[in-house]
Amino acid sequence: MAATLIATAPTGSVASSPGSTTLPPARPVERLGLAVLLLGTAITYLWHITVNGMANNYYAGAAWSGAQNWKALLFGSLDPGNFITVDKPPVSQWIMGLSGQLFGFSSASMLVPQALMAVGAVALLHAAVTRATGSRGAGLLAGLALAATPVAAMMFRFNHPDAVLVLLMTASAYCTIRALERANGRWLMLAGVALGFAFLAKLLEGLMVLPALALTYLIVAPTSLRNRLWHLVGGASALIVSAGWYVLLTAVWPPSSRPYLAGSSDNTFMDSVLGFNGFGRFLGHTPSAGRIDLPSGYQAPPGLLQSFNDFGSPGLGRLFTGESGFEISWLVPAALLAFVLVLASRWGLPRTDPIRGAALVFGLWLIIVGGAFSAMGAIEHSYYTLALAPAAAGTVAVGVHELWLRREEAFGKLGAAALVLTMGVWAFVVLQRNSDWMPWLRWTIAATAVVAAFGLVITAIPATAAWRTVCARATTVLVVIGVLAGLGGSTAYAAATLPQAHGGRSPVVGPAKPVETGIAALIRRQTQNFADGGAFTNPQLVTMLMNTTTTWSAAVDRGSIAAALELASRTPVIAIGGFATQDPVPTLEQFQEIVARHQLTYYLVQEMQLPASWRVPGQPGTAPPSDKPWQVTGKPEIADWVSHHYTATRIGNIAVYDLRPQPN
Template sequence: MVSVTTSVLDTASVVPPHPAAPASARRFGGRAVERSGLAALLIATAVFYLWNITVNGMGNQFYAGAAWAGSKSWEALLFGSLDPGNFITVDKPPVSQWVMGLSGRIFGFSSASMLVPQALMAVAAVALLYGAIRRVSNSHHTGLLAGAALALTPVAALMFRFNNPDAAMVLLMMAAGYATVRALQRASTLWLVLAGATLGFAFLAKMLEGLMVLPALGLAYLIAAPNPIRTRVVQLFGALVAMLAASGWYVLVTLWWPASSRPYLAGSTDNNFMNLVLGYNGFARVLGRNHGGGGHTPTPATHDAAQSAATHMTANHPGFGGFGGQVRGVERLFSGEFGFEIGWLLPAALLAFVLVLVSRGRAPRTDLMRAAAIVFGGWMIIDGGVLSYMSGMVHPYYCLSIAPAVAGMFALGVREMWTRRESVFGRLGAAALLAVTGVWSFVLLQRNSGWYPELRWAILVVTIVAAVLFAVPWTHRAHRRLAAAVLTVGVLAGLSGAAAYSVATVATAHSGGGPTVGPAQADGRGGGWGQTQANPRLTALLQQTDSTWAAAVDGSSSAAGLELQSGKSVMAIGGFSGSDPTPTLAEFQADVKAGKIGYYIVQSNGRGQGGGRTFDTTSEGTGGRTQQNADATQMRSGAGGFGRNQHADITNWVTATFTPQQVGNATVYDLSGYRD
């Protein structure tokens, strides 16, 4: 008669260096049961992440505008342009835009065509994590635990349903981790080269952040691969070459393609991709020298926007200190919004890393469990350390990059302690993992004490009771299933806090540049700063144009919002920060003279980020024009945000040359008919 275990782990007590098919798999139905379990996990993940995904609308309109542009123009798709006219790119490489733009080309651009591929990336990441953990642990149930832990991590539930490039980057990082595990099993050059190539594309998703897993993967292979050290070094060099080739081709395209016939590379100071890599999106971001882009310091308007977003986050998640005021150091990932997004299993994962290394201290050099601990634990510590000590603008959702590492390391720790359950070390280690998870979940939920207060107490009681019971020496064979049941209940209780927050995250609409996890905020905001307010009159006006760019406006977020509302290409002066040195006044005048730009627009809130001044729509005659021009100049040179005064010469020329008109909450200058 077939029986089914209730444990999240297999009951085998030894993990061979190169695992074959587990005996439990043969006993309980073999591969068919494993495939069914994996299918159930992936289907559940897909349903959870796809459920009502269009509630997020266009998500971050900055990246949505680029996805829309890619669905309209192949050149825009290649470079990740913000607009089909290919004036300027987004400030990240284009891999994420390739996926969303191609989906828009195939299915027609919409919220669903843009966001569904992001959710499917979550399914793929869960599958890869399952595969990697199962191979090193020789346990189907441990793979399921790792995959479920990743799927139920709140930051994953947030960002794999959003349109930022983080989802594509993390999927590629996880693919590199899986390929490294495959390479470790049999010293496979092919799999190691594939890992390097995958990291190359992770770099093209979000530059240096995509390479944060590289040290851990290289160290694990150098230590544990079952072949001579000289061969390992040569193989790692081959993987490095593959990584450089997978990323370098795009860099060469940007260098060889004439700058005059491709979009400006946003965020760079000289239209050079490597300047963007090493500056704005590289070391400058880590060292805190990229505030506002291009190395400029933030303006009062920038500070106010960030503080406003932080205030909304703090109202729901006490402890968040704002983009510039977050605590810097090891406690960052455990506090404020970071804690809610990634902190649930992080203490237990760190403990698991230590426990596995100690438990495997006398294992052979090629031991896969220890190698996996180096992969996932090293990934978590190195990447997490960089996130913790970054001085620049750090969004909490950046911590998605360590979500697979935390989930995988936690599962490996539980598995290792289960296999050592007949020893005091194993029992106490497992009990400690359960207790730490439960206590820390209680602490996190206590910070949002008004939200289902009974949940935190239930988690605390169940995990502590389970920890105590598991610490009892269940040495008799008849007690094995009882011990398995206790461990299973404890693990499920430990995951329930993160799961509840993930469910609340999925049930809440998110948009803008600072989405947060958890239940909806009282004021209904979900990080919506950076969104352009609807202006039906302006939309109708832009839809009547047939020029290359229907309008020009300060900043990429405003331009993207106008594009999404009107379906027309809009020139983003100064890029995302407003400080990119494009266009020059002479270039702008040439485009106006050639009839390529229909209107110049000044939004009432400068960059469409909420609040701001409104114009007096009753002004008439010369006095009215003078006042509107003065207001426009002030909005453009001051309240525009990051790039204060960077392109004031364009504003001064437009306001001195053209007549303003009020269109909804915007001041509009008709640029048609201009002659020198």
């Protein structure tokens, strides 16, 4: 199969092989290669998928709610009582919730559809590259590179919206490449439909690939400029309709009979688009759900809570350093080089050249979306880079195919040498950052890449006819070995990612990390436990919630905590303030009305004893006395009202207020 990845491209120079949209029938070895790729992706990604348990409690709570209640499924509610939604549109929750309705809610019913989306994304990327280049080998290489990307190996086995988002983005790229073949407006409208649903999966992130696709069609499509513009209008109309129906639904549905739309300040869909999940990300105005804001008068030691309050600094290096470097950067430098090489190689060919069109689709996708992530001012989680994985894989595959077409020329050999060397050296750099893990691997990859690149340079030296024959045979071997070596680091890190249990809001790739020790690490773990809701799942407290009969068993600040309680007790819980306690619901008046209607049994709040050493001398502020715990709440007006009218009992460090009418 290794040779099949490369050797199914037609021979000849670029001048005689401008690319073709008519594929010959697949040979048996090509059918076998595709079957192995898709079956291997399915088996690998489905293997022991329940090791991740409920993954992110926040989205698991919404999936459980959707499995219990159709309105909760429709709106993506965090609770089946439909108090508030999750902070994203519901496409991902539709899939996981419907699976729960069909098969019963469980880790498997929630996560198996995510893994199957990986198979779909690999198949679509394979098909897109194959049709654009006329080479099934290039398609196999693209699919393999995507499946072997560490962030894909993690996030297609997780319950975040990113899996369906990337599947839909890849579908839109495939439809665009189909549209480019004969300037087919219907295929461009299908691309618009895919992007519309991508918008309903993760809002503006789903549309970040739109400029790349639209610009490519405007440049490459084989029809007049007027027709190209009209086709783009048709695609935009399809996008608006496929996304707009849900926006309209939320606008006309009476707010009093639907959940509050989380992430908005006024219970409207578009406010979330333009604020919390939109421009707020770029301007740095979006708060973190993991952020712990200490009361005035206290200050934590520098750097102690950095893992919760810091998401990295914007800049061009963000994609190549830190956790993002391990998750996505493996092929990015080579993909950028491949993009330049393809544009240079296809220079002077007709505007409608399909190979250049494919390079524009994937290369511009990589540059535009990667640039957006690099500039994002708030909450840039490293796993967002899953949106770059098909672009990087597709660009590299198109580049390898183009250089293979010109393998008898110096341009092809030297270009292949540069590409192989870039892949191998960057894999070495990334692996060097985790130097204790399989140290031999990085040296093997680097040595192989250097030898292959050097060999390709040697074959480019003009020589006799006999030497050229030897060089032609050697070129095939060197390219195959060099490309596979370049994929070695990414593949190994993806394989190391698969068996690890991932959970929480921002999982990481690679082998198991050493357990941190010391007081700072202990406080960091306790704070993480709080943010993810683990501190609230005390068996005694869970049993109390299970025995309630009200609409909601409890109310608690922070969506992840409410979701953790729901999953443990299988009862609806109100998430006060939504995802990051920033949503203006419930107001004190709304909370009082819920209590008065006997729709709520318990109010819960965590108490923390802050170290005396954290007090700021001479700054009294609002810090609690050193002998009293601090109540961690995002809505202090509700906490104050409850504490003045009800008496707390304590389970561990959780203050439990029983809101039921008490007998006289």
